[in-house]
Amino acid sequence: MAARVTWVEARDFRNHPGTRLDLGEGLTAVVGPNGEGKTNLLEAIFYLCALESPRVASDEPLVRRGAAAAYLRGELEASGATALVEVEIRPSGANRVQVNRSPVRRRRDVRRIVRAVFAGPDDLEIVAGEPGARRRFLDEAVRILWPAREGVITAYDRALRQRNRLLKDWDGWGTPRGLEAWDGELAAHGAALTAARSEAAGRIAIPAARAFEALSGGPSEPLTLTVEYRPSVSGDSLEAAFLARLDERRGDELVRRTTLVGPHRDDLALAVAGLSARGFASHGEASGAALCLRLGLASAVREELGEPPPILLDDPFSGLDPARRRRVAESLGSWGQLVIAVPDEAQVPEGAEVVRVRGGAVVGG
Amino acid sequence: MFEGPIQDLIDELSRLPGIGPKSAQRLAFHLVKVPADEARRLAGAIVAAKEKVRFCRECFAVSEGDLCRVCRDPGRDPSVICVVEESKDQAAVEKAGVVKGRYHVLGGAISPLEGIGPDDLRVQELLDRVARDGVAEVILATNPNLEGNATAMYVAGLLKPLRVRVTRLASGLPVGGDLEYADEVTLGQALEGRREM
Ligand SMILES: [Zn+2]
Numbered sequence: 001m002a003a004r005v006t007w008v009e010a011r012d013f014r015n016h017p018g019t020r021l022d023l024g025e026g027l028t029a030v031v032g033p034n035g036e037g038k039t040n041l042l043e044a045i046f047y048l049c050a051l052e053s054p055r056v057a058s059d060e061p062l063v064r065r066g067a068a069a070a071y072l073r074g075e076l077e078a079s080g081a082t083a084l085v086e087v088e089i090r091p092s093g094a095n096r097v098q099v100n101r102s103p104v105r106r107r108r109d110v111r112r113i114v115r116a117v118f119a120g121p122d123d124l125e126i127v128a129g130e131p132g133a134r135r136r137f138l139d140e141a142v143r144i145l146w147p148a149r150e151g152v153i154t155a156y157d158r159a160l161r162q163r164n165r166l167l168k169d170w171d172g173w174g175t176p177r178g179l180e181a182w183d184g185e186l187a188a189h190g191a192a193l194t195a196a197r198s199e200a201a202g203r204i205a206i207p208a209a210r211a212f213e214a215l216s217g218g219p220s221e222p223l224t225l226t227v228e229y230r231p232s233v234s235g236d237s238l239e240a241a242f243l244a245r246l247d248e249r250r251g252d253e254l255v256r257r258t259t260l261v262g263p264h265r266d267d268l269a270l271a272v273a274g275l276s277a278r279g280f281a282s283h284g285e286a287s288g289a290a291l292c293l294r295l296g297l298a299s300a301v302r303e304e305l306g307e308p309p310p311i312l313l314d315d316p317f318s319g320l321d322p323a324r325r326r327r328v329a330e331s332l333g334s335w336g337q338l339v340i341a342v343p344d345e346a347q348v349p350e351g352a353e354v355v356r357v358r359g360g361a362v363v364g365g
Numbered sequence: 366m367f368e369g370p371i372q373d374l375i376d377e378l379s380r381l382p383g384i385g386p387k388s389a390q391r392l393a394f395h396l397v398k399v400p401a402d403e404a405r406r407l408a409g410a411i412v413a414a415k416e417k418v419r420f421c422r423e424c425f426a427v428s429e430g431d432l433c434r435v436c437r438d439p440g441r442d443p444s445v446i447c448v449v450e451e452s453k454d455q456a457a458v459e460k461a462g463v464v465k466g467r468y469h470v471l472g473g474a475i476s477p478l479e480g481i482g483p484d485d486l487r488v489q490e491l492l493d494r495v496a497r498d499g500v501a502e503v504i505l506a507t508n509p510n511l512e513g514n515a516t517a518m519y520v521a522g523l524l525k526p527l528r529v530r531v532t533r534l535a536s537g538l539p540v541g542g543d544l545e546y547a548d549e550v551t552l553g554q555a556l557e558g559r560r561e562m
Contacts (some may be wrong), residue, residue: 165477
């Protein structure tokens with residue numbers, strides 16, 4: 001069995017006034033020129049599962065111009081059970097979410113049903129961008145693998161902001177009062193977040209490397225991708241190590257008035273053929289590595305839950321030559337549900353169900 | 366922006382905790398529509414509460430008199446102090462019926478983001494009580510969230526040299542929540558299972 005979205009309806013969502021899409025159990029290719037609304041459909045599928053966009057932080061751009069709200073409805077299927085999810089997205093104010101016609105108290109309970117993985121051109125930033133993009137990817141992986149550990153991410157973030165404010169507002173005499181108390185909170189939540197990120201990176205590393213090997217031509221033409229978590233704090237007893245590091249950096253922290261130790265300074269080291277991907281990978285290698293990180297995450301989710309999550313690939317082939325395209329399509333041939341958005345018919349993989357999108361509507365299969 | 370008294374009312378209401386500008390506007394427009402005697406009753410209740418409600422001079426819980434009901438009760442064990450953030454938390458702990466001692470209301474929790482530091486809380490008053498009354502145990506029953514934990518840790522650090530037993534609520538309460546939302550049984554268990562800090 002595979003977790004999947006069986007159908008989705010998007011009303012006043014981006015450029016879709018009202019679109020219904022029925023999805024098969026295997027590969028679906030959504031075909032349309034750029035700007036016609038194919039990525040928006042993938043975004044709608046992801047939103048239905050995750051209750052957030054994979055592309056934008058605010059919901060405002062999701063509501064079609066002139067509409068009061070956007071609506072998404074659809075059916076999720078996982079572990080043999082189905083759930084009808086309905087979302088009203090309002091440009092400002094809280095969204096309304098219902099599952100099987102009952103309001104939802106905790107978003108997390110919806111997100112854990114089907115853990116879709118979205119990969120798109122923006123992922124290049126994970127490989128080529130600042131460490132912050134890689135930390136966001138790691139946190140996303142933690143949330144999707146273990147929804148209950150989301151609280152660790154928010155708790156650390158708040159502890160960090162509290163401690164930074166204390167350092168910033170300090171009058172400069174002695175030491176900031178209560179700093180040790182915030183050290184304790186920062187270390188407790190920071191150690192938990194470090195452990196979670198480390199575990200997530202460990203789960204992703206091997207399947208991502210395997211996907212990259214397949215993409216770059218298999219063992220005859222070996223190009224390896226290595227994924228390695230570089231935590232700000234490491235040690236056998238993380239919390240104790242964290243407190244010791246804080247103690248070492250105290251002087252610097254008081255001078256610079258900000259927290260210098262902790263997961264907000266982590267990085268994820270990515271190397272292609274042993275060289276840092278950020279500086280040395282070609283554009284094609286970098287987009288390939290980004291795609292493989294997402295595929296690695298999807299494999300980790302399959303490992304964790306025992307069934308493959310839906311994978312939503314937005315324009316995965318444009319950076320790849322035809323041979324590589326074929327290899328990606330082949331390597332995903334036996335995956336569960338897979339929805340691919342491509343700009344032209346030539347990129348549609350063999351055996352795909354085809355959906356054509358024009359001007360915010362499905363114009364035929 | 367509106368003119369005159371209605372804007373004054375919106376401004377005053379939006380200074381209340383948990384009331385944003387939008388809610389303040391909604392409340393203000395509601396209030397100007399209610400019958401005059403209803404408005405007068407509300408205004409009267411606010412003024413009366415302000416004039417009559419006081420804080421217990423021992424524990425700083427909301428009290429009608431100089432001393433609150435718990436501090437007046439000779440049957441309570443003066444050697445145990447249960448520290449809470451707000452008076453409403455004291456009420457929640459009382460309902461659980463586990464604490465046989467007295468209380469100390471800090472008046473909030475440390476939160477640099479909201480500009481609340483140790484000096485804004487009644488921490489010194491707690492230290493004075495502990496030293497003066499020969500207190501044997503201080504139970505830190507601040508909320509089981511980030512700010513509550515940090516406050517407990519800060520207070521525990523100050524109590525350490527006073528050689529008093531310092532305990533904290535057992536985990537098991539919904540993390541990130543407030544004491545007042547915990548049910549009596551769960552809160553009772555968290556108090557029974559408190560651990561040394
Ligand atoms: Zn009292």
